Amino acid sequence: MLILRYLFYVLIFPGALFTVLVGWLLAGLDRKVIARMQRRIGPPVLQPVYDFFKLVGKENIIPAQANRTAYKMAPFISFVSLSVIMLFIPIFGFTAVNGVADLIVILYLITIPGVALIVGGSSSGSPYGAVGISREMVTMMSYELPFVLALLAVAKKAGGDVLVFNLTDIGEWQVMNGCMAFHWSMIPAALAFLLVIPAEVGTQPFDVAEAETEICEGPLCEYSGAPLAVFKLSTHMKMCVMSALFTALFFGGIRTGYVVTDVILFLAICVLVTLVCITTVHAVTARLRIQHLFKFYWKYVSVLALISLALVWLGA
Amino acid sequence: MILGNYIVSVFLIVLGLWTLCTQKNLIKVVLGLGIIDYGVNLLIVSAGFNEGGTAPIYNLAELARREAVFFVDPVPQALTLTSIVIGACVDAMALSIVIMIKKRYGTVDADEVRRLRG
Amino acid sequence: MIQHFPVLSVMVLFFSAFLIEIVGKKEILRNVIAFLAVTASLVMLACLIPSVMIDGQVISYWMGGWAPESGYAIGIGYEVDSLSLLFALLGITAYWLSCVYSFGYMKGKQNLGHYYTLFLMLAGASVGFFLTGDIFNMFIMMEIVTFSAVALTAANTDKLTAIEGAFKYLVNCSIGSSMMLAGIALLYMNCHTLNLAQLSAILPGSFNSTTLLAFALILTGFCVESAMIPFHPSFVDAHTVAPSSVSMILSGMVLKLGVYGIIRLSYIIFRVIDTSAIQVMLTLIGTVTMFIGVTMALAQHDFKRLLAFHSVSQLGYIIAAAGLCTTLGLNASLYHAVNHTLFKGLLFLCAGAVIHSTGTSDLDSLGGLSKRMPKTCICFVIGAFSISGLPPFNGFVSKWMIYQAVYEKAMQTGNFFYVVVTVTALVVSVMTLASFVKVLHSVFFGQLRKEHEDVKEVSPIMLIPMGIMSFLCIFTGIFYREFDRVFINSAVTSAFDNIDYVDGMMGDGYSVTYGLAGLTGGNLEFSYWNPYVWLSLFLMVFAAAVLVTLIMGRTTGRTLESGEDYDSAYGTGDLSVDFRGQTHESGDPEEKYAVFFSGEKAEYSHAGGSDLFWGFKYNWHRYYEVLQGLHSGSVNDYSIYAVIMISMLCIFMYIFMR
């Protein structure tokens, strides 16, 4: 019986299918809103679905110099790990699988898709792939510092003097003393987290690793057909996972009694978060160079997160 | 406890460390190691000193009579023996390595013998 | 019979070391003797597990039967409690694996005569160091370890610079051991005994200036041995040039001597770890070592030098966690020590395999070896992912425990310094991942060079230890609760209450006369990471994904292997004429499967080694200029750093411990 429940969780509700659909929804809305911001009609909201199935229909070429197993396995690992992460993030009181992962574990589980992309790009044997993975790794290094600072600030705020890393407990704490985002000392951490999401997902200003113009899609340069479709899908799923994590950590205190209304409200906030942090930033800015991206994250965003960490440590 | 022993042993240790840090010639560096070792050996020997004690040698008769013969502590002397042996081995190995360095690098100047860096 | 096993396991190794010397040049016989000796020692130590680890009994063995008389320890005693047995077992498994590996690795070398003698001396001395109960005996064993390690490094004729590395290592280690000897002399002046148990009964209460100075000096000796921050350059130099089976031991085991020494010294002998000053000092040393080790590793061009700097940084993790003085902290530190020996040993064996087959260890001149050496590539990937702490592997478990312990300490003491330690630890872990992505790409993936076309996979005798180690890496990563309960918890409890340690050696009731009370370390519960559930979920989705692709694959057109043509795939003889009948004739098939070079002919172009992470190095170039200047490579500079560190430790003792 437990297996069936886990199977349902992992394949249907908060696991693979739910994340895929929400990812497509977020990506479709993202492209549509950007188009609207530039006063053009823009693609239909279902465009990511069409992209995915068009790529699935295409021929899948494996370059001769590629290391076949790693090349084929990379997209799988990325897709699978993302769909498993979604189970541990509490959706307003409903946590699919509780007691398996806490803040630090989520932080590491989120690096697996990044590493899968890197292994894929490096095993394809193309020089563009090499440059792409080097930029991808530097991006990961740069957004890790503010990400960690924000998470530790949340843990300290929710914990007081006992160590609280479990997401569900953070949710319960927010129910009692109001959402994390409404505490003034946590506003800088929320802002820092919002700035980290586009870098982690790899959208416009921070997509230095998959820059179409300079290094023709970096690690994805050699991918075509179904593996490319899965990689694009996992980028959309990252959008869903990261905005869900943000909502769970900073707006976790909202409870509406029923799971269904909880989920709908959760999705609404996720869409709002994505539109704020990914779409507007994408529509407003141009792509950064890699050292500016690194400096931006280690100087400005981590100072923002540090402010709230210091405030929380001073008891605010 | 003779204060003089301490001053000399600390002086020897500091002198050894000074030669290590400043002398460029590798053989002098090895000598510095030796000097540190001598300083420490002196420290160990003077650790076991008792005022007016005699050498810890006695025969069964004396032991049977249980006279209050006052001995110098034998344990540090054993330690010093081992430490001198170790010091000798360190010097022997270090000097043989310096010979090999001279053969391979052609010089014993510490500033040239630093290909492993950065 | 169990009673004599501690000494027997050491004596077997020393005895067979000299037996091999007599046997001389016959290689098979030498290998057999070495293998038998190491296996015998491993079996003997393994027999001690049930009584020491599970029942918590402390085995004491007095050389020559000189039991303590009227409260004074006269003879040299061997004492085995679960902390020392854990390290001894860890050591002997590393030696066993390295011995099997060196059968294959050392086959061609000509100065093989003394390799196994020195190797077994190294093994015997380090097992003796862990099991001994006498502080001077510890010093002797450390000297033997230094001697054999220096001799093994210097004997590596492949590397021209082996001699230089060996010399610097010898100079640095003898400074450390001389300081330690001075410390032992001062201790003897004060307590007139050399036995660890008696020392740990006398010392904790009464501190005067000589014992404080003795603590500082002995701590320096162990910091030198475990390559802490100012002493690490000479260790890294020696490590780069030693033969790979010896580098594995150097990084896996010789560093753990220092760790064991520091834990034994501060937790049991001096019992000084519960003062917050010492905790902050040890954690600070660990954090600075962690950071400098990994930043230097990112800028390296040589495969083994990069791994050596990573050993230094992982040791920083271990010491930082050990300095917390909470049960979870020491638990995390010991677990990370075990994991570090496993994954670092695996990485070094892979490096040795690469050097054995290609002849070079320069990252800029390697590339694309995964096609020629697939098994080594798999082992390397497992090792790289476990050192950078990705979930299913063992590195993740211990690093996760370390973050939990450090942040819990921060929460309890409200001291912001531990938050800085947690953040540094997390950022350093990402940089470790970065440097191993760099190595993975520049050595195994990417494009194969012309001169490495005919590289063959290493012989199976070298692959067996690599396979065993990768299995252990995964095993300790997934079944970490069982492994932890049996091995690590008992070591932590024996480190925290030293009453058993003292009574076990000096007879019951001895510690009562000195009013000894064990340390309290807080509760040891860490939850929220359940690898079985995560792994089963992962496999469920993985099976579903494979199922979907098989179904989808049939209808949409399956993957075309390179060289297989579109027409042969679909047998569309007639179709291809009208529907596509154009470029295909003119474009030859391998063009289609060549790597996209924006139109150019796909010739060799591999961006690896030092070309990666330009953005990061560009931002930190001033930091790197200073840091690489400090690692100047000259013996004098290393001695100056050593002297500065010794004086700082001594001054620290007087200011804070008064």
Add this chain to the structure above:
Amino acid sequence: MFDKLIKKSALKSPWLFHINAGSCNGCDIEVVAVTTTLYDAERFGFKIVGSPRHADIVVVSGPVTLQSRDRLIRTLAQVPEPKCVVSVGSCPQSGNVFKGSYAIDGPLEKYVHVDVAVAGCTPKPQAIMEGLYEAARILEEKREMIRKAAKGVKGS
């Protein structure tokens, strides 16, 4: 299982890859102008991608010069099936003003079966849009052919 959806999506999300076979950049600017706000090719799912492996429609502009001929053929070979070739401007069709020059190596038709040719010395963006949409429709047909061929192989 998803054949109807895959066939429809081949029409709904054609990705472009631009190859400049020695053109005077007049047509290149027009091709990019198609994706701007006024003409908005993204409405129909057109997107300019960076690598030929991701492309469905290959937009070629310029008379095939000697230098760019081999690179053109090689890149075209690297595009996965089903693919279309659209030539923009009259240079690829006839060499335009450069016809007969020593550096030109004949019309694009010599090397690749051009599915849609948009004529005009810098054709208007509306014309390019029309051509691209026509190419997308051809793509859908090609996709249908592949599916029949794949079914044929399994069927027989």
